[in-house]
Amino acid sequence: MELDTGATAWMLTSASLVLLMTPGLALFYGGMVRGKSVLNMMMMSFGAIAVTAVIYVLWGWSMSYGSDIGGIIGNPFDQFALQGAIYDEAGEFIIDGFGVPGIVGVGFQATFAIITVALISGAIADRVKFGTWMVFVALWVTFGYFPMAHMVWGGGLLSGDGPFASIAAPIDFAGGTVVHINAGVAALVLALVVGKRKGFGTEPMRPHNLTLVMLGAALLWFGWFGFNGGSAFTADGFAGLAWVNTTVATAAAVLGWLVVEKFRDGSATSLGAASGVVAGLVAITPAAGSVSPFGSIFVGVLAGVFSAFAVGLKYKLGYDDSLDVVGVHLVSGLWGTLAIGFLATETGLFYGGGVNQLAVQAIIAVVAMVFSAVVTYILAILLKATMGWRVSEEVEVNGIDLAVHGESAYEGLSSGSVIKEVRA
Amino acid sequence: MKLVTGVIQPHRLDDVKSALEAAGVRGMTVSEASGYGRQKGHTEVYRGAEYTVDLVPKVRIEVLVSDADAPSIVDVVVGAAQTGKIGDGKVWTVPVDDVARVRTGEHGDAAL
Numbered sequence: 001m002e003l004d005t006g007a008t009a010w011m012l013t014s015a016s017l018v019l020l021m022t023p024g025l026a027l028f029y030g031g032m033v034r035g036k037s038v039l040n041m042m043m044m045s046f047g048a049i050a051v052t053a054v055i056y057v058l059w060g061w062s063m064s065y066g067s068d069i070g071g072i073i074g075n076p077f078d079q080f081a082l083q084g085a086i087y088d089e090a091g092e093f094i095i096d097g098f099g100v101p102g103i104v105g106v107g108f109q110a111t112f113a114i115i116t117v118a119l120i121s122g123a124i125a126d127r128v129k130f131g132t133w134m135v136f137v138a139l140w141v142t143f144g145y146f147p148m149a150h151m152v153w154g155g156g157l158l159s160g161d162g163p164f165a166s167i168a169a170p171i172d173f174a175g176g177t178v179v180h181i182n183a184g185v186a187a188l189v190l191a192l193v194v195g196k197r198k199g200f201g202t203e204p205m206r207p208h209n210l211t212l213v214m215l216g217a218a219l220l221w222f223g224w225f226g227f228n229g230g231s232a233f234t235a236d237g238f239a240g241l242a243w244v245n246t247t248v249a250t251a252a253a254v255l256g257w258l259v260v261e262k263f264r265d266g267s268a269t270s271l272g273a274a275s276g277v278v279a280g281l282v283a284i285t286p287a288a289g290s291v292s293p294f295g296s297i298f299v300g301v302l303a304g305v306f307s308a309f310a311v312g313l314k315y316k317l318g319y320d321d322s323l324d325v326v327g328v329h330l331v332s333g334l335w336g337t338l339a340i341g342f343l344a345t346e347t348g349l350f351y352g353g354g355v356n357q358l359a360v361q362a363i364i365a366v367v368a369m370v371f372s373a374v375v376t377y378i379l380a381i382l383l384k385a386t387m388g389w390r391v392s393e394e395v396e397v398n399g400i401d402l403a404v405h406g407e408s409a410y411e412g413l414s415s416g417s418v419i420k421e422v423r424a
Numbered sequence: 425m426k427l428v429t430g431v432i433q434p435h436r437l438d439d440v441k442s443a444l445e446a447a448g449v450r451g452m453t454v455s456e457a458s459g460y461g462r463q464k465g466h467t468e469v470y471r472g473a474e475y476t477v478d479l480v481p482k483v484r485i486e487v488l489v490s491d492a493d494a495p496s497i498v499d500v501v502v503g504a505a506q507t508g509k510i511g512d513g514k515v516w517t518v519p520v521d522d523v524a525r526v527r528t529g530e531h532g533d534a535a536l
Contacts, residue, residue, distance in 0.1 A: 207470055271471055
């Protein structure tokens with residue numbers, strides 16, 4: 001295959017866009033927590049970048065796209081440290097079927113692993129040890145993310161080469177199962193194992209900076225063009241379709257969320273708009289390449305409505321998913337994955353395609369949920385018994401930033417300080 | 425001497441300041457305050473979770489005056505701050521033992 005410079009340029013751009021999503025997520029989540037714990041919240045995202053990027057080149061790529069073991073994982077030693085993934089036997093860069101160097105694909109896929117594990121952090125805001133989180137990131141991407149990526153995109157159990165493809169070829173364009181259902185279920189499990197924040201449901205825990213939330217949502221949206229548009233793997237009509245679908249569904253989700261808020265709460269809020277953005281982006285992720293822009297309106301508006309209602313469940317059911325990873329990512333991720341069964345232009349129920357696509361979408365969603373729940377539960381319990389998850393009650397109440405990171409985000413939080421020593 | 429303290433609606437501050445200046449008051453201390461009287465607060469909703477904010481932002485204005493001027497100054501503040509709506513605030517007077525001007529060291533009425 002000849003090098004396609006246009007496609008390569010787009011994929012490098014997309015990889016950069018997706019990498020930007022995680023700092024965007026740090027702002028989105030950081031604004032939603034209280035001022036005393038914003039740095040810890042943002043550090044969880046930056047920590048996820050640091051750990052996952054290193055692991056990805058060591059065994060992440062190989063476990064996702066290396067030689068298949070039982071349809072569940074790729075062999076981690078097959079292309080360990082990217083041996084055999086960059087150059088061919090002649091010493092030339094390996095070029096994939098789209099004319100893009102394989103190493104560009106490695107970068108692009110690494111950014112997906114990074115954002116997925118970072119998403120989980122929103123469920124356990126304000127209360128976990130940073131060290132435990134960093135170890136969890138390493139373990140979870142290894143046992144929770146790479147196998148799922150292999151199953152769906154690497155020719156495994158949930159792919160077009162798997163056993164369910166006899167019903168219909170499963171569709172997950174950019175990560176409804178691998179990213180959002182996976183992270184959403186993991187978030188629910190962690191929230192249950194780690195437990196509630198002190199004062200959850202009784203003390204006010206209002207977002208400390210909604211402008212950061214809006215800025216973060218904007219960066220997520222921008223980065224998502226790489227997420228979905230780049231999942232075409234080249235610069236073609238599919239990339240364009242994904243771009244337009246991503247915009248339309250997201251806009252529709254904002255409207256859906258705001259309408260629910262206006263009727264239920266009396267005000268259309270900025271937090272609702274930012275949340276609607278993410279819900280729409282999540283829902284269109286698996287469907288961006290298979291639905292029409294018209295269909296995207298339905299995908300988006302219902303994502304906004306479903307997630308706007310779902311975020312209240314934690315108060316009714318009594319689990320502290322602090323920043324609504326379950327309500328937004330799991331619910332909208334499930335909806336987007338199932339919506340393909342109704343709205344895919346070639347195989348969807350509403351387009352005369354019968355129920356096969358819907359059935360297979362439901363199957364891959366359920367398998368993803370069960371797999372994610374089991375893996376995350378085992379890792380969460382293991383870490384609870386060894387390192388421990390929770391910081392002390394005193395640290396949690398006084399603010400995790402100061403106790404864990406030795407910093408405070410805003411001047412007023414540590415006023416009256418004097419300088420004692422400057423260490424070179 | 426008396427200390428006249430008013431806790432008023434923030435948007436009435438400019439009018440109160442102008443009225444006090446017109447009444448011959450040459451100095452005052454203004455600070456942000458929050459609290460509630462009969463008005464109570466308001467509610468905010470974040471992702472469907474309702475927060476009742478029971479402390480309402482107010483402005484505190486403090487003026488040192490002579491015993492003779494105190495009743496009229498209270499009336500000036502009330503007149504300028506009044507909107508007739510709930511949450512207009514309170515004005516009160518407390519006796520002051522002594523006042524000293526830092527620049528000159530003067531005490532009592534001379535320091536007002």
